[in-house]
Amino acid sequence: MTTAALIHVLVSGLATGSIYGLVGLSLVIVYNATRTVNFAQGEMFVVSTFVAWSAARAGWPLPLAFLAAVVAAAVLALVIERAIIRRSIAATHWDVLIITLGLSLILRALAGIVWSHDDFPFPSYFGNRPIAIGPARVVPVSLGIIGASVVLMALLGALFRFTRAGRAMRAVAQNQTAAWLMGISVPRVFSAAWILASVVGAVAGLLIAPVVFLSTKMGLLVINGFIAAVLGGFGSMPGVVVGGMLLGVIENLAPLYLPTGIRYSVPFILLIAILVVRPGGLAGRVHRRKV
């Protein structure tokens, strides 16, 4: 394969990879705060992306439509967290897992009823015609996705490092009881984590929708996000980003070297392999449980 073709594959792999990274980040943000995984994350960003689509169709300028999606994502997360998840705060993680799975079915069905299960083209900021950079040709939309994701990831990093809210979330992730005793309102952190995760997911949805078409099927991206999170060692934020990029690149490279039939199985086989061989993630330390 020529270098130019390789660069093209790598760039589009990194682009899908950054989406996986963002979705994985939204899972990890909730996981770190509440120790549960939100299966409905995918359907939540489907709903907010559809909100942007509706707004854009109603004639709103694109930035305003995107803003509407982000607000919708935040409100949706707040409502779900307050109305349902908080009621089951004492339940086992098992129960919460089932609840979020049920929520994902509900949201998917609702989105299907309101907007139908068809595929819709989605407006984008970035062009789709390849441009030449040196010998390689890349699609601007790939670069746009990578750029926007990196900016968002940097913002998240800054949020967790430099703001009070971010520090509170990190404290709760480390030790809930100690955080509580230090005067941090743990329920408020839970809400904040849900909202933040939902907003990050919404951005991922807005970025990927122009590429794959907007549909309720987009919610299945949550599985790739999960794989990204596992690759990076569940819980570590830089790990998730790297895991997502890696998954995107592998997924794009695999069809070049493997029979076509295997292409769609690659992420899942990778997931099983990683879980079995290195449950702590590629770079991760295995947390041995002491008894």
Add this chain to the structure above:
Amino acid sequence: MTRARLAGAVAAAAILLAWPLVVPGYFVFLATLVLVNGIVALGLNLLSGYTNQLSFGHAGFFAIGGYATALLTIHAGALPVPVTLLGAGLATALVGLALGIPCLRLEGLYLAMATLAFGFVVVEAILHLDWLTRGNDGLRVPVARLGPLAFSTEASRYYLVVVVTVLMVAGAVNLVRTRTGRAFLAIRESEVAAQTSGVNVAAFKTAAFVVSAFYTGVAGGLFAFVVGYLSPDAFDVFLSVDFLVMIIVGGLGSVGGSLIGAAIVTVLHDSLAAFQNYRPLIFGGIMVAAMLFMPGGVASTARAWRRR
């Protein structure tokens, strides 16, 4: 057995046997599906309800059982049905063993994800092994035979399924009362405590996987005969979710609950067939409501009512 329970069992047996004689053909088909799903729910419950290993991929086992049965019937049509079903069950159990051993290292969420991935891989495999499975075109399943007997009518298939279901239920009831069943329950309550009491946790967790896969594989085989046609899109992740809803609604760790849950979900699924768009809405609502208000399912709610 007390007199009341005996009377109940006799009445249940009578209804079960007389069912095809008194209701129209469609309800015979529906009852057959209820029983087939009941076997899956039993198998899933032995894994998730008894040893607390959550599986999101039982549609994969169900598909393997179905395709194994179909292929056995096509290529070795002379085999009697019990042998075919047993073969399909054992083949699925073998896959369960292969998946169960590596999954020993995983728990909770990670296990759920690994099994979910397994479900996807099975569907992809069926799609791409098209020289064997005919991929997306689907596979027509020949009529089940037992010597000169052909199960070609709705009622005959119903009775076949009844017999298998009774055997499987009896097996499950006995299993949960033996040393193995107690070990499963001990593992659910606390793996550490079970280990210190001398339960070989790894062996029993693997055993639960194998037994669960066997149940689901046999049910998949019956399903193949009952619907007569298999295609990979019937075994997607939403089927795995349906199986989970069955044991959640019915009650985790309850044999009777598995059957009740299967009946509720199957009948609901069928009666909502005209409202495709609303079905997941209602199923999702049931899952959330069951977890919030009735975490033990119908079985434990009924138990609590009886105790009053």
